[in-house]
């Protein structure tokens with residue numbers, strides 16, 4: 001049997017299909033219908049309340065990417081395309097964040113966007129300063145990531161401006177989209193702010209008594225992204241196990257605390273194809289977050305040479321590497337291993353840090369290897385550069401390092417980890433083998449899907465094109481699956497579908 005007509009009709013998600021017993025297309029009211037395939041508009045993909053609350057057309061989020069990789073241009077493109085972009089403020093100095101936020105607000109003219117607030121254990125003042133900037137400029141959505149517990153600035157941000165309306169409901173202007181990979185951490189964000197922290201905010205004059213009094217009725221995060229195996233900071237959790245568990249935890253917490261609005265869970269980690277979108281939806285996701293695939297797009301703040309590497313990467317071309325911001329704790333990030341030696345070199349530093357009490361204890365031959373192969377300068381010179389950076393920014397770090405040789409070694413080694421990202425972002429050729437590029441398996445999955453299409457070339461990858469293709473592809477897959485369930489298509493007849501130029505699917509969006 002030829003299924004071309006049926007497959008073509010299924011490909012228009014805005015059409016309801018009436019399938020006759022002989023497998024051909026009929027109309028509403030026909031006798032002997034085999035089944036109906038309802039329309040599936042892309043705007044209906046996520047939770048309708050999510051669309052309403054954020055004023056977006058699609059429940060699709062381009063997650064934050066450090067150092068402005070998720071750039072102003074990316075946030076703008078996503079907003080104009082009807083999705084939600086998060087600015088990659090992590091790893092940036094507060095004055096620059098302020099400039100960028102002000103510019104984004106102006107350009108978006110009222111459209112929603114978010115900005116990142118990342119846990120910075122080595123510099124807690126960063127979090128405080130950035131929250132102040134967000135509050136001052138009315139940034140009313142933050143993506144909070146890498147937090148192991150609720151912090152004071154998070155509580156300040158969440159409860160500032162909360163008030164009870166005349167109809168008895170509570171208005172909470174500042175929204176936190178928390179990103180976690182473990183259910184026990186999710187429970188902290190699903191709970192109201194810890195009483196101790198609310199009291200401390202009151203003491204510091206960060207909250208009014210009225211705002212503090214509302215704390216027990218407000219979850220720290222109304223939206224929580226369950227992040228499975230992803231690019232960057234990751235716990236390498238398997239998506240299909242993590243997502244449904246988080247959705248269940250959200251339902252439990254909504255009931256336990258009696259919140260007026262159900263808590264929502266979004267899915268992140270591994271989303272690079274329509275098949276992943278369908279799986280996330282089936283697992284109970286209210287919204288969908290991508291990262292790795294967006295870094296390969298023209299709007300990303302990553303040099304073309306880096307995006308060219310990403311466009312060639314396979315699913316297995318990623319590996320754990322030491323994390324710069326939590327180096328001493330031994331934390332890992334997932335990075336690209338194709339075309340760069342960063343992970344291997346950074347691991348050598350992590351091993352030396354674990355083994356020795358100071359740089360002076362490193363045997364001469366090993367020290368020379370580090371200096372010639374990794375730093376390309378002496379450790380002493382690297383310390384001088386590190387010192388002059390901190391003398392201006394945070395002199396306490398210099399004093400601490402002078403008193404503690406192990407800490408001094410950590411700062412010197414972190415110099416390499418930090419520079420490795422900057423070399424990649426800037427496309428510094430002579431440091432190509434040191435490029436640190438966060439990346440998860442979703443990038444390779446997308447590349448396989450895009451093979452043979454215009455999206456093989458990095459210059460054709462645009463965030464909105466990819467977003468629409470993921471949602472469109474997923475809607476078609478869901479409809480094909482329904483056709484299989486009612487017996488209109490044989491199992492497996494749904495031929496794989498390829499991403500298409502945006503103009504070719506524009507009529508379905």
Ligand SMILES: Cc1cc2nc3c(=O)[nH]c(=O)nc-3n(C[C@H](O)[C@H](O)[C@H](O)COP(=O)(O)O)c2cc1C
Nearest residue numbers: 063064065066090145230231232269270291292438
């Ligand atoms: C290059 C890169 C940088 C990232 N930086 C951040 C960040 O600064 N803050 C954050 O919350 N998440 C960050 N992430 C995670 C993404 O926002 C997103 O949650 C994740 O990439 C989704 O999984 P995926 O990589 O499988 O698409 C980063 C991811 C990548 C690929």
